[in-house]
Amino acid sequence: MIAKVNGNAAVYPSLKGRVVVVTGGGSGIGAALTEAFARQGARVAFIDVAEEASRALDQSLSGLDPAPAYYHCDITDTAALKAVLARIAREAGPVDVLVNNAANDDRHRVEDVTPEYWDNRIAINLRHQFFASQAVAEGMRARGQGVIVNLGSISWRLGLPELSVYETAKAGVEGMTRAMARELGEHGVRVVCIVPGNVKTPRQAQWYTAGEEARIVEQQALKFRIEPGDIAAVALFLASDDARACTGHEFMVDAGWG
Secondary structure: OOOOOOEEOOOOOOOOEEEEEEOOOOOOHHHHHHHHHOOOOEEEEEEEOOOOHHHHHHHHOOOOOOOOEEOOOOOHHHHHHHHHHHHHHHHHOOOOOEOOOOOOOOOOOHHHOOOHHHHHHHHHHHHHHHHHHHHHHHHHHHOOOOOEEOOOOOHHHHOOOOOHHHHHHHHHHHHHHHHHHHHHHOOOOOEEEEOOHHHHOOOHHOOOOHHHHHHHHHHHOOOOOEHHHHHHHHHHHHHOOHHOOOOEEEEEEEOOOO
């Protein structure tokens, strides 16, 4: 899953032993993030509601030292989310890196959106990022360091169809990133946002035919499909001390699509 350049993946010594939390870390991009940080020697806790996929990932990475730990949680339940983050801090140590990855990009038409659907999708795609960040920020401020990596989306920049609520939330993620980076920066806490393009995952395969995938690649400057490991590679850099001067901005990983 990990992106490699010339056969070699970068190693960041500053990540070794750090406590990293990945939301939605059981499959797709999240699974690549979980694995990538674990292979850096970080103490990874990943949160997900998808039990089967998460247990399978947990088992596949059980040979790593330290092995990632899976925590089941519905991130739309803010009280439960804060409780599981507190549990992780007790069991693994204070959170050094939070990766807000969980999301849901189910397609929907403007005329079909109800207030209940709106609230649910905002909770999944934006609200959990804010309150997870709020929960770990106190400890980060006290220690004078920490990194929050938010996952945005290129979709709202392109105005893709049938994603109006999702795109509204993902646009909000970028605004939230800038606001939090300014407020937390004086305490040594960095907040950044990764903006993926169209990433090849099993979930995305349900939305696109082979012909549609080819058309996306045609619109990209680089003519290949983005893999989950490409997102993980950028996340590793941004979470490491090598990126100590990076905060308050978005980092595009879209192969030049946007």
